[in-house]
Amino acid sequence: MHRLALVSLLLVAAGVAQGSPPSKRFFFAPQCGSASQALTANSSTTIQSPNYPSNYPNNYCYEWNFSCPNQMTLSCPDIQILSLFFCLDDVLEVSGNGERKYLCGNTALNYVVPANGMLFARFRTDWLLTAKGFQCTVSCAA
Ligand SMILES: *[C@@H]1O[C@H](CO)[C@@H](O)[C@H](O)[C@H]1NC(C)=O
């Protein structure tokens, strides 16, 4: 397809997506895999995009839930998510402390959830373009 035609098509798709509620902010909805884990005090685990540090796949979706009896921190020192449209297409979505984050581009995150809270993260990609992704640590305080 001609590049200009492709861009126009994506702009139309972005317009449609932008009118949707936040939970539906994507072009296409691949089935999401999921995992939930109850972290114990003074423990940590890692989440990452598939293939990290090689590029993540297209049309991918996975979500994680974590609980922790103490303060919980999601630390992502290096996020590289290729989004053409304001984190509508490829995005790492994070919530749990009252502030919902949509992360894309080259960025980093340190996200703190209060004691006895839930941390939710979802990584979703569309059919076009990929990048390195992310590797994050989820820590449940001692
Ligand atoms: C994760 O949390 C979300 C929102 O709190 C919930 O809708 C979803 O069912 C949970 N998923 C799992 C696997 O526990």
Ligand SMILES: *[C@@H]1O[C@H](CO)[C@@H](O)[C@H](O)[C@H]1NC(C)=O
């Ligand atoms: C936390 O874990 C570390 C390493 O496993 C241990 O050395 C430390 O004593 C623990 N702290 C508490 C408060 O349990």
